[in-house]
Amino acid sequence: MSSRLLAFRARVAPRAPRHAARNASKPFHHSPRAQLKFHYHSNMSLRVADLCKDYPTRSGTLPVLRGVSLELQSGDALAITGPSGSGKSTLLNILGTLDQPTSGTVRIADKDPFTLPETELAAFRNQHIGFVFQEHYLLPQCSVLENVLLPTLASNHHEPALPWANELLERVGLKDRLEHRPAELSGGERQRVALARSLIHHPLVLLADEPTGNLDRTNATAIGELLLQLQQQEKTILIVVTHNTELAKRFPRQMEMNDGMLAGPSAQT
Ligand SMILES: Nc1ncnc2c1ncn2[C@@H]1O[C@H](COP(=O)(O)OP(=O)(O)OP(=O)(O)O)[C@@H](O)[C@H]1O
Numbered sequence: 001m002s003s004r005l006l007a008f009r010a011r012v013a014p015r016a017p018r019h020a021a022r023n024a025s026k027p028f029h030h031s032p033r034a035q036l037k038f039h040y041h042s043n044m045s046l047r048v049a050d051l052c053k054d055y056p057t058r059s060g061t062l063p064v065l066r067g068v069s070l071e072l073q074s075g076d077a078l079a080i081t082g083p084s085g086s087g088k089s090t091l092l093n094i095l096g097t098l099d100q101p102t103s104g105t106v107r108i109a110d111k112d113p114f115t116l117p118e119t120e121l122a123a124f125r126n127q128h129i130g131f132v133f134q135e136h137y138l139l140p141q142c143s144v145l146e147n148v149l150l151p152t153l154a155s156n157h158h159e160p161a162l163p164w165a166n167e168l169l170e171r172v173g174l175k176d177r178l179e180h181r182p183a184e185l186s187g188g189e190r191q192r193v194a195l196a197r198s199l200i201h202h203p204l205v206l207l208a209d210e211p212t213g214n215l216d217r218t219n220a221t222a223i224g225e226l227l228l229q230l231q232q233q234e235k236t237i238l239i240v241v242t243h244n245t246e247l248a249k250r251f252p253r254q255m256e257m258n259d260g261m262l263a264g265p266s267a268q269t
């Protein structure tokens with residue numbers, strides 16, 4: 001492992017497991033994960049059936065999702081619009097396994113992630129789900145390249161993932177900024193880094209919650225184009241929640257959330 005990567009790991013995850021070096025020496029394309037990747041991406045589906053989410057509040061139970069059903073295949077891209085408070089982020093958080101549904105089922109690649117024990121669920125999320133949020137959540141002390149490699153620390157795949165990280169940063173137009181810190185980038189550039197980071201594990205599902213919410217129109221359009229381009233190349237399932245109707249219109253499939261219910265699709269394929 002290069003001294004630069006060792007220093008990076010020491011700075012960000014000082015107590016990574018000892019088998020890191022052993023795993024890191026394996027070429028990425030020889031890892032079991034890489035061998036499974038094509039299989040997953042070619043036949044993968046996301047199935048959501050009758051999903052409900054209630055929140056207990058002081059004035060009683062608040063039903064936020066009220067029977068959401070959805071099915072997407074590898075390479076599908078869906079934009080969800082809808083009024084504030086209608087349940088869009090709640091749905092995305094559940095699909096990203098960050099929150100549990102009250103009832104209903106989620107199946108990702110024919111697996112119900114909520115049946116997994118907590119540590120396996122965390123590994124599943126890290127490996128198979130990519131997130132892009134309105135805030136980029138980049139680590140200020142790390143370089144652009146290190147931020148993209150960050151999710152690989154948990155699985156100790158950062159050295160084998162280096163060529164892919166470089167390629168992603170080239171694809172998002174930042175190959176000359178690898179050593180920059182986030183503070184030295186514009187808002188649009190930071191969001192490009194976040195986009196590259198979300199794809200470092202070749203996720204099965206990419207979830208973006210208001211990814212262009214902090215950007216001006218030009219940057220919002222550019223990020224939207226990039227999202228769709230990368231998603232098509234990777235054949236990832238992409239779900240974007242947005243208030244930007246121009247962005248939503250670029251998606252082959254659009255649905256609207258209203259009062260916890262998802263209506264559509266207005267498919268344009
Ligand atoms: N932890 C919680 N406890 C209680 N209520 C919650 C909780 N999280 C969200 N809610 C409520 O659930 C509803 C839906 O919230 P959600 O964040 O999903 O909306 P949204 O569609 O993403 O809105 P926005 O477009 O403003 O981001 C809101 O009324 C919110 O107050």
Ligand SMILES: [Mg+2]
Nearest residue numbers: 088089090209
């Ligand atoms: Mg929201």
